[in-house]
Amino acid sequence: MDLQKWLMETPKYTTFRVNILKKNHHESLQQYLLQQADVFATKQIPSFYFLKPDCLILERWSESVIVDPTGKEVIVDALCAAAVLRGAHVFAPGVMGLPSSLHLDEKVDIYGDLEKKCKRGLKSLYDGKKKYVGTGYLKMLRSELFDNGIKPSGIAVHTLMPVSRLPVVNESVCPKGELLLQNLPSIVCGWVVNAQSNEYILDMCAAPGNKTTHLAEMSKNQACITALDKTLEKTERIRETCQIQGVTCVTAYAFDATKCHSEESLGIANGPPFPSNCFDKILLDAPCSGLGQRPQLINMMSPKMIKSYKFLQRKLISEAVKLLKVGGKLVYSTCTITEDENEGLVSWVLEKFPCLKLIPAEPLLGGPGLPNLGLDDEQRKMVQRFGPHIDALRPADEIYRDSIGFFIAAFTKTANNK
Numbered sequence: 001m002d003l004q005k006w007l008m009e010t011p012k013y014t015t016f017r018v019n020i021l022k023k024n025h026h027e028s029l030q031q032y033l034l035q036q037a038d039v040f041a042t043k044q045i046p047s048f049y050f051l052k053p054d055c056l057i058l059e060r061w062s063e064s065v066i067v068d069p070t071g072k073e074v075i076v077d078a079l080c081a082a083a084v085l086r087g088a089h090v091f092a093p094g095v096m097g098l099p100s101s102l103h104l105d106e107k108v109d110i111y112g113d114l115e116k117k118c119k120r121g122l123k124s125l126y127d128g129k130k131k132y133v134g135t136g137y138l139k140m141l142r143s144e145l146f147d148n149g150i151k152p153s154g155i156a157v158h159t160l161m162p163v164s165r166l167p168v169v170n171e172s173v174c175p176k177g178e179l180l181l182q183n184l185p186s187i188v189c190g191w192v193v194n195a196q197s198n199e200y201i202l203d204m205c206a207a208p209g210n211k212t213t214h215l216a217e218m219s220k221n222q223a224c225i226t227a228l229d230k231t232l233e234k235t236e237r238i239r240e241t242c243q244i245q246g247v248t249c250v251t252a253y254a255f256d257a258t259k260c261h262s263e264e265s266l267g268i269a270n271g272p273p274f275p276s277n278c279f280d281k282i283l284l285d286a287p288c289s290g291l292g293q294r295p296q297l298i299n300m301m302s303p304k305m306i307k308s309y310k311f312l313q314r315k316l317i318s319e320a321v322k323l324l325k326v327g328g329k330l331v332y333s334t335c336t337i338t339e340d341e342n343e344g345l346v347s348w349v350l351e352k353f354p355c356l357k358l359i360p361a362e363p364l365l366g367g368p369g370l371p372n373l374g375l376d377d378e379q380r381k382m383v384q385r386f387g388p389h390i391d392a393l394r395p396a397d398e399i400y401r402d403s404i405g406f407f408i409a410a411f412t413k414t415a416n417n418k
């Protein structure tokens with residue numbers, strides 16, 4: 001399948017990570033879907049099932065459920081439109097324009113601005129390139145969205161049905177902290193780290209803490225996890241996620257992870273920087289160009305910007321190599337599709353650090369790495385690339401091919417690198 005076309009399409013599933021530290025009330029999800037089914041006058045709710053105890057898959061409404069467009073248009077920005085396609089409501093900052101004739105609770109059509117040309121506050125019909133993404137009920141009027149000095153927040157359009165037919169659902173259908181919306185490859189990334197109790201684990205780029213909390217939950221809240229991100233605001237997000245999920249084994253610090261190693265360090269308990277060879281496992285979920293996100297209705301990133309990430313990733317992984325114990329495991333991941341940031345980065349690491357050995361990033365659920373990028377077939381089989389392609393080397397199941405573009409590699413350290 002054509003990669004660009006795939007990136008523009010919406011995945012067919014919604015995935016939740018299930019918090020195994022809490023009792024799960026997934027019957028609340030069923031109740032919610034039954035209520036929605038009443039609204040759509042159908043008896044059939046979308047199927048949902050557990051792929052693993054910590055991973056719940058929710059499918060789409062059947063094609064017999066039809067919500068007709070109304071002809072009344074609300075324009076939202078492209079990011080907001082993509083979120084609607086994945087089953088979100090429209091939040092006020094994403095609204096670009098709507099006519100003044102609309103009234104509260106009126107049924108409206110949601111359109112995404114595909115050119116980033118719509119001026120905030122537009123009243124007339126938008127004549128730029130736009131895409132119909134769903135139908136919903138208007139919950140805010142122009143005055144609440146665009147009046148001078150207003151910083152709008154909250155739900156502006158209550159989405160009824162996106163054109164993708166994914167259920168409009170979020171974590172709030174179950175008691176707090178039981179479910180977390182998370183893309184399937186991100187959940188697989190946690191499985192690859194496979195956190196165990198009493199392990200010392202570093203999550204180098206952790207905010208908002210979605211993978212950090214997964215690791216904590218896998219370890220039954222008994223690993224010793226250090227989470228870093230670069231600003232205080234971001235580390236606050238990690239703490240909030242931990243608090244919501246009931247996770248207590250994580251300590252978060254605002255710190256530049258490109259500088260988190262120092263021989264003068266007094267040890268993990270004193271916070272960053274850390275000494276050599278001190279972590280059993282390290283997750284580097286790297287800052288990246290993010291080009292694997294789906295659906296991508298528009299992308300304004302310049303080629304220069306895209307090319308810049310590999311340098312930051314190299315700095316971060318070089319730091320990780322020093323901090324990893326001999327025999328420890330380093331997991332590297334990105335949510336992008338570029339060669340430089342994925343197979344290219346692995347190939348660079350293997351050349352630069354003879355003390356690192358590529359190991360299978362098990363469980364191997366995505367496809368293999370791409371050919372002709374410095375990895376031989378054995379090495380390609382050890383990494384995971386999530387995308388639409390079917391590679392005979394290791395064909396991935398449909399559910400793993402229909403999520404976002406993602407990459408995972410795992411290494412172990414065979415000798416001290418000093």
Ligand SMILES: C[S@@+](CC[C@H](N)C(=O)[O-])C[C@H]1O[C@@H](n2cnc3c(N)ncnc32)[C@H](O)[C@@H]1O
Nearest residue numbers: 205206207208209210211229230256257285287
């Ligand atoms: C892909 S996101 C991490 C997502 C996170 N692992 C999760 O699953 O919730 C990458 C993160 O790297 C952080 N970051 C970028 N440069 C950094 C640096 N030099 N040190 C620490 N964190 C950094 C960004 O702030 C961002 O939060």
